Amino acid sequence: MDTAQLIVFGTLVLALVLFIWGKWRYDIVALIALLIVTVTGIVPGREAFAGFGHPAVITVAAVLVISRGLMNSGIIDVITKRLSRIGSNTYAQVAALTISVTILSAFKNNVGALAIMLPVAVQIARRHGGSPSVLLMPLAFGSLLGGLTTIIGTPPNIIIALSRSEHGGETFRMFDYTPVGAAVALVGVAFISLVGWKMIPIRKSKASQEELFNIREYITEVRITRSSTIAGSKIMELGRFEDIEIYIIGIVRGKRRILLPASNEVLQEGDVLVIEADSEDLKAFVDVAKLELAGDKELEKDILGSEDMVLTEAIVMQDSQLVGRTAFGLNLRRRFGLNLLAVARQGSRLKKRIASIRFKPGDVLLLNGPVINMYEAIREIGCVPLAQRDLRIGQPRKIVQGGLVFLAAVVLAALGLLPIQVALVLAAVVMVLMNLISIKEVYSQVDWSIIVLLGAMMPLGHALETSGGADRIAHYLFEVSEQMDPVAALAILLVGTTLLSNIINNAAAAVLMAPIAVRIAETMSLSADPFLMGVALGASCAFMTPIGHQSNTLVMGPGGYHFGDYWRLGFPLQVIAVVVGVPVICIFWPF
Secondary structure (H helix, E strand, C coil): CCHHHHHHHHHHHHHHHHHHHCCCCHHHHHHHHHHHHHHCCCCCHHHCCHHHHCHHHHHHHHHHHHHHHHHHHCHHHHHHHHHCCCCCCHHHHHHHHHHHHHHHHHCCCHHHHHHHHHHHHHHHHHHCCCCHHHHHHHHHHHHHHHHCCCCCCCHHHHHHHHHHHHCCCCCCCCCCCHHHHHHHHHHHHHHHHHCHHHHCCCCCCCCCHHHHHCHHHCEEEEEECCCCCCCCCEHHHHHHCCCCCCEEEEEEECCEEEECCCCCCECCCCCEEEEECCHHHHHHHHHHHCEEECCCHHHHHHHHHCCCEEEEEEEECCCCCCCCCEHHHHCHHHHHCCEEEEEEECCEECCCCHHHCECCCCCEEEEEEECCCHHHHHHHCCEEECCCCCCCCCCHHHHHHHHHHHHHHHHHHHCCCCCHHHHHHHHHHHHHHCCCCCHHHHHHHCCHHHHHHHHHHHHHHHHHHHCCHHHHHHHHHHHHHCCCCHHHHHHHHHHHHHHHHCCCCHHHHHHHHHHHHHHHHHHCCCCCHHHHHHHHHHHCCCCCCCCCCHHHHHHHHHHCCCHHHHHHHHHHHHHHHHHHHHHHHHHHCCC
């Protein structure tokens, strides 16, 4: 093994360790890896950032923009509106939700599809008194299965399609993945709907915000009396009570309601403060500030649930700006107009001081803020609403517009009239011109962490190939499987990719395994197509851990799942992917 290969393999091992450790975001880890191979001269400096111009990066960005355009058109709202009427039968609930998200994620980013269906599933669980844990894991896995079926369903499919063209073949087209992906998805969805959901541990039902957070125990009204020590003080000055954590979420002053009072608001005698605090801090604050309890629940209702204010639960996404930071450091009220009332993790409210909690992906936040911009603020901080929002049924004209634009892009790509990246960017631009999506939304909808990850990993994958590292791995795998037929080699590659994808981002897994798949095929003098299909399938079958895919992380908090819960349903699905996937690949993509 020469120096270049040692550097590349060392960099990959370091990146893998950092991915698993999770201290830094995966896009930062990818950049670190890219800089190492560039500084050491493995990747020429002029090519260090060439990955950001790769067609796969552009295609992923276009898919995200188109997804938002379809949502704005009203198509998605019509679907979710109908699903919200599902009855109380658990088989029907699991089947309807899993089938719907599977179909939706075939034509929309799978995380986006899950985010749309998540509030519907939670609403169904609450309406019928069931546990969300029964519905949310099938929903997450369904979104992964749906992504297998088309080129735009998940980033690994896009990466593998373009990798094929880089090695002398034509790019895989829109529905080239469908025979394999649909077979695995069909068996997987049937298994989940009939048997699989029973393997999921049923966590205690959290049927409402009050049960999850017990907010009535933490929201209290206190009145400022003549003898109070805080009369005439500004809200910001209450920080002098260093050992007491209270949040003033509203003020009632005579007939006036002050929602989200500013930090420089001066407190006056007679004001009724609606505060959020635990019992110990509440008692200490009342005593030291010489306040009296008001106990007027109508005032509390006016502040928390009036026509102007709304209580909403939201889930922290993996790429949210909240991750690793505290509420105090973010100043949610001043920057976004939000009050953070409580935080839940894995189905239980955290008892720590809110200001000191460092947010993690999957945390459920109880937020209070103006209804007029609540969902925009939630999206801006990188969260997904958990509570059901009001569904907007788009005008028929907009539904038709959105559907036709997307269908045209699919047809152009499927017939090979335009490259997939060109067809999708064209569709995104047309949607902007038709006012289906604003310019601001275009930039806000692109998941820049994924873009950076892909742009940084592309040169690293190329370095693995040019340094001879891919050849070395392929040679070792060939030695292991040379006494076997090509089917065994395909199975080994598929299982290896699957295991890798369960611990690192699936796009990164596809980038790293694609050149290895090509080298295995060349070593065995076989077509690369079945091996590339195996990598595409394996990269998107990350069912066994909550960190393997963002969809899995997203449901961990509201479902109350533990890390070890995923393999119970995930392992059988991994077996199904291999048992069904390998023979179907051999039929449709012969060696």
